[in-house]
Amino acid sequence: xxxxxxxxxxxxxxxxxxxxxxxxxxxxxxxxxxxxxxxxxxxxxxxxxxxxxxxxxxxxxxxxxxxxxxxxxxxxxxxxxxxxxxxxxxxxxxxxxxxxxxxxxxxxxxxxxxxxxxxxxxxxxxxxxxxxxxxxxxxxxxxxxxxxxxxxxxxxxxxxxxxxxxxxxxxxxxxxxxxxxxxxxxxxxxxxxxxxxxxxxxxxxxxxxxxxxxxxxxxxxxxxxxxxxxxxxxxxxxxxxxxxxxxxxxxxxxxxxxxxxxxxxxxxxxxxxxxxxxx
Numbered sequence: 001x002x003x004x005x006x007x008x009x010x011x012x013x014x015x016x017x018x019x020x021x022x023x024x025x026x027x028x029x030x031x032x033x034x035x036x037x038x039x040x041x042x043x044x045x046x047x048x049x050x051x052x053x054x055x056x057x058x059x060x061x062x063x064x065x066x067x068x069x070x071x072x073x074x075x076x077x078x079x080x081x082x083x084x085x086x087x088x089x090x091x092x093x094x095x096x097x098x099x100x101x102x103x104x105x106x107x108x109x110x111x112x113x114x115x116x117x118x119x120x121x122x123x124x125x126x127x128x129x130x131x132x133x134x135x136x137x138x139x140x141x142x143x144x145x146x147x148x149x150x151x152x153x154x155x156x157x158x159x160x161x162x163x164x165x166x167x168x169x170x171x172x173x174x175x176x177x178x179x180x181x182x183x184x185x186x187x188x189x190x191x192x193x194x195x196x197x198x199x200x201x202x203x204x205x206x207x208x209x210x211x212x213x214x215x216x217x218x219x220x221x222x223x224x225x226x227x228x229x230x231x232x233x234x235x236x237x238x239x240x241x242x243x244x245x246x247x248x249x250x251x252x253x254x255x256x257x258x259x260x261x262x263x264x265x266x267x268x269x270x271x272x273x274x275x276x277x278x279x
Contacts, residue, residue, distance in 0.1 A: 072167060076259030079161030081178040085154075092186075095153035099270055103155035105177060110186040111150040117142045120274045121149060123204075123238070126267045127162075129250055132221075132243030134204045137236075139277050141191035144206050144215055144235040151217055152269040156184060162264040167254035169226035170199075171247075172207070173219040173266055187214030191235045199227035202240020202247055208233060223247045 085103035094114035095101035115121060121136040138145040151157065160174035175183060187209055197205060199222040209216030215235060222230060224247075240247075253260040 073255045073261050075257040076165075076253070076255040076261045077263065078259065079163055079176065079263055079265075081176040082159035082161065082174070082265075084177050085156070088154075092150065095150060097153065097272075099153060099155075101154055103158060105154075105156055105184065107185040110188050111147060113142075113146055115142075115146050115149050116273065119276050121145065121238075121271050122241070122274045123148075123152065123269055123271045125243075125269050127246060127250075128263070128265050128267060130243065130246035132202065132246050133241040134202070134238045134243075135241050135274070136204075136238040136271070137277065140193070141235050141237065143188050144191050145237055147188055147215065147217070148206060148219075148237055149271050151184060152271050155268070156217065157219075157266045157269050160266045162250065162253065162260050162266075164258045165250060165254040165260045166223075166230075166258060167226065168224040168251060170220050170222050170230050171250045171253070171260075171264075173221070175216070175218050183209055183216045187216045190215050190233070192233055193236065196232035197230075197234055197236050199230055200239060201227065202243055203227070204237045204240070205234035206237060207231070207235075221247065221250070223251050 082105075085105035087106040088104050089108050092107045092109050092111040094112065115138055117138040119138070121138070123134045123136055125132045125134060136145045136148070157173065161176060162171050162173055163176055164170075164172035190208055197203075201222060201224055203222040205220050205222075206215050207218045207220050208214065209218065219237075220230065220234060221240075250264060253262060253264060255261050
């Protein structure tokens, strides 16, 4: 019986020893895993810090160089005038929506309302520097948007040159026609917001004609960060939906005098009615 008891105690002792050994092994493995993880974190953080440091130190000279290397030519060119189109006597009737109306550049009177003021209109402006798509909002300036739509569908702007480019601020489209005329033959009152026009890149507006004091057809397109310095006394037509590369290309034509350094023209403008304006 004594021998049986001794064997039982020896068996229990071996089991305790094995359990203790297993626990020590697990503890050792856990300690090694934690140590390896800590080393990995240190390596990653060190590598990331070195990368960010080198990126930060290398980006500063690049930005400085880019900002200081931009220079403008002192003067540009005087663009050739666009050819005159037909003359419309009497009332200005609404042009065909599909763009089939004959090109007309002289009008005896302001147009009647040819658009639905509760809908947006989408204008695709094709220039020699690329296309722009603009969403027109008649809710903001119904008479001016209507005038722009009518003139565009009569192809009034086709061939019109960009006559003024202010670096990172705006570029102006016409009006310059052969024969000296620079107006469609009528002017409408401006619809200038009480708080002034808010310029965003690609925002399209129509400017006041100096002779008549009203809106006469000349367009201005805001470009980049200097756009808030543009003349606030313009009537907004809409915002750009696409055309970043086009306004960037126009911006490269800027000179100190404001005249473009090379010729850029409007090739065509097509306009379609789009969605209803939310109430």
